[in-house]
Amino acid sequence: QQQVKQSPQSLIVQKGGISIINCAYENTAFDYFPWYQQFPGKGPALLIAIRPDVSEKKEGRFTISFNKSAKQFSLHIMDSQPGDSATYFCAASREGNFNKFYFGSGTKLNVKP
Amino acid sequence: KAGVTQTPRYLIKTRGQQVTLSCSPISGHRSVSWYQQTPGQGLQFLFEYFSETQRNKGNFPGRFSGRQFSNSRSEMNVSTLELGDSALYLCASSFGVGVPNTEAFFGQGTRLTVV
Numbered sequence: 001q002q003q004v005k006q007s008p009q010s011l012i013v014q015k016g017g018i019s020i021i022n023c024a025y026e027n028t029a030f031d032y033f034p035w036y037q038q039f040p041g042k043g044p045a046l047l048i049a050i051r052p053d054v055s056e057k058k059e060g061r062f063t064i065s066f067n068k069s070a071k072q073f074s075l076h077i078m079d080s081q082p083g084d085s086a087t088y089f090c091a092a093s094r095e096g097n098f099n100k101f102y103f104g105s106g107t108k109l110n111v112k113p
Numbered sequence: 114k115a116g117v118t119q120t121p122r123y124l125i126k127t128r129g130q131q132v133t134l135s136c137s138p139i140s141g142h143r144s145v146s147w148y149q150q151t152p153g154q155g156l157q158f159l160f161e162y163f164s165e166t167q168r169n170k171g172n173f174p175g176r177f178s179g180r181q182f183s184n185s186r187s188e189m190n191v192s193t194l195e196l197g198d199s200a201l202y203l204c205a206s207s208f209g210v211g212v213p214n215t216e217a218f219f220g221q222g223t224r225l226t227v228v
Binding site: 041091104 | 156158169205218220221
């Protein structure tokens with residue numbers, strides 16, 4: 001059973017546009033939700049993370065929106081740039097699980113110049 | 114500040130052989146976790162070590178094992194390699210104490226190909 005479901009699988013956005021990636025989870029015990037960015041040949045890099053006590057977190061052009069009642073969270077990339085073209089993974093973990101992350105299946109983002 | 118270092122970057126092994134992968138965490142980090150990344154299954158948790166003790170384990174067969182040394186460096190071993198073990202193996206490090214599940218930083222991975 002997939003604990004974290006991510007959509008879309010791929011996304012094409014024009015430069016300057018907004019990229020939106022969505023994730024849904026089932027386990028209400030999850031209390032930490034990071035997003036990772038991965039370029040080809042590289043390991044995932046932590047982008048931004050949120051805990052369920054807040055509904056939104058913004059860091060530069062990246063924003064996480066969190067809906068606890070719907071068990072959903074999303075990543076918004078404002079003013080998307082070609083350099084943002086990468087694969088994005090959402091993840092979830094729960095306290096006491098010692099960095100055992102359940103990852104979404106990934107979204108391949110292509111930002112067209 | 115150096116990041117997470119994984120060695121080697123690439124490996125080619127034959128079915129039935131065994132392999133050992135190494136991970137050096139960020140200085141000061143005491144938790145090391147391992148993940149397998151494949152196109153079909155995505156990123157899957159293998160196990161996590163803190164202060165030389167395995168604290169958590171994923172759903173992988175016993176052929177996959179690991180250990181952590183007193184300097185926090187970690188190794189994982191896969192015995193009796195199968196073709197399906199071909200994957201990118203990623204190591205992540207974090208402080209592992211204090212606020213739970215704080216930032217985990219990944220290395221570049223070891224690309225294992227089993228032929």
